[in-house]
Amino acid sequence: MKKKNSITIKQADFFTIFIVFIFTVIFAFLLIEENYFDYERTLLKELSISGENLNEEQMQKYHETKKELKRIFIKNTIAIATLAFILFTIVLGLYKILNYLLQRDLQVFLKFFKETAHKDYVLNPHTIFFKDFKIMVGYANNMVDTISEQKRILKDLNQNLEDRVKKKTINLQETNKKLLQEKEFSEEILDAQKKFLRYTVHETNTPLSVILTSIELYTMKHPKDKHLSKIEAAVKNIFSIYDDLSYLVKKDQVEYPKSMINFGDYISYRIDFFKDVATMSKVSFDYNVPEENLHIYFNKTKLQRIVDNTITNAIKYTLAGEIIDVNLKQFGSNIEFSMSSKSKAIKEIDKVFEAYYREEKNREGFGLGLQMVRNICDEEGVEIKVSSDENKTSFTYVFKMIGE
Known part of the structure; x- marks a missing residue:
């Protein structure tokens, strides 16, 4: 199964602030854009009312209106940006406060789990802010009580088992000693058997070769009879067995x-x-x-x-x-x-x-x-x-x- 990537609380905090900031900027941008479109529409309307052929007085009045509208647009833009910044700051502050309280409660639980691994450590519910975590404190303290009781029972059992284990250990040591002696004896017998087999195989080759050679020399001068044929067949069977034994003895060394x-x-x-x-x-x-x-x-x-x-x-x-x-x-x-x-x-x-x-x-x-x-x-x-x-x-x- 593919392992999923995980992030820390600090990383999650950074990403959350970044996302809120992006949404705030987008919100402010949309309001400013709408304000700009209103500015454009007002200018066009003013221009259409004045007509195409403007005298000097009308032209001056148009420029003053345009200047006033531009001032209002800039003022509204600054107001929108300021409002967006204030809203972002308020949201960020509230988020920071809640995040601080949440992290504080989490740190209490982290300390609890760290300390409980080495000693009986209980949580103080008054140090927890969130109600849901206070309920978890009750469960955690009950768990510690149960584990403490189980440890006490196990300690009593271990105390009773120690003597029995010591006795069993002594018996096993004696049995192991006897087994080692028997193993050494068996290895000595097996080693002696291997040496005997190697010696036997080595010493068998010479008389077998002599017998076969003698039979061949004899048949060169005398006809082979039934009894000699039986002897030769038996010797060849022994030779085959000898070759098998020789291979079995030497196959791991040669x-x-x-x-x-x-x-x-x-x-x-x-x-x-x-x-x-x-x-x-x-x-x-x-x-x-x-x-x-x-x-x-x-x-x-x-x-x-x-x-x-x-x-x-x-x-x-x-x-x-x-x-x-x-x-x-x-x-x-x-x-x-x-x-x-x-x-x-x-x-x-x-x-x-x-x-x-x-x-x-x-x-x-x-x-x-x-x-x-x-x-x-x-x-x-x-x-x-x-x-x-x-x-x-x-x-x-x-x-x-x-x-x-």
Whole structure:
């Protein structure tokens, strides 16, 4: 709401006097103007009576009449101006007296409100001139009496409450002390847990790399059997979990710079990594690398978390013997990466990206992967689309092309 401008009493007083003065001048001007018109009309009448051909005696008489009329006009003008000035002075004097009395009463009320804020102060009705203000004095004094009574009651209540507040304060201080001790203990446990997790993640990388390298060296000299394939698939699953944990541990301490990535080749590389895992789950991938090079400007670690979690979830929930369709297409300035397959319909699509949520409770995992995917997509402006029915479940991610 627009704030209205306000003026002081002195300003209002000045404007009122100015307006009265203007009206007085206008009134005097109108009377003088009418007097002048009478003077003009009288001269014309005198001239018409005398006729056009005037002798010397008539001409002299005309000039004397004109001179007398002019004297009367000046005299009337001075009289009108004097009368207007006297009327203005009288009105101004009366206004000043009333204004003085009004301001005096207002000053009494202003002093009352100023003093009442700090102590019980009552008004003396005999100091007030206007009857209406004397009625207000009665109301004001009643208000002071009521406030004084309320203050006395509150003082008694406060006196009784002080002891109770002191007791409560002591109890709260003791409770707060215990809470601080518990908080410090919890922070120590949480800090120890973070250190343990960082240490575990760091130390897990080396044996996993050794296992994978050993499997690759072994398969170069010996054929891969079923048991070795299971071991390799399990290690790759652990590697994916390790990468998730590593990202979660480091995401608040490490900056992830962006670079230009050939999206088609990158998806092909990640599918090859999980091909043995898919084979052990009796599913397969259907993916054709696009002929045109589709590039995005993205961080490779974050992109791996999106792609790997989408692939591992597809492998986990796709029905045995089915094919996982992987598509990468350009739509205008966007690139859509989608992965779809036949699986049980998702009952609550809105919850699949929540932490610890799993559609099937007997499935392995903590339900943190898709939450991580959603957080990364929110940070990087990637749109997520999910659809699911009895025939097909599809996850689609819309990326901006490089330069967009």
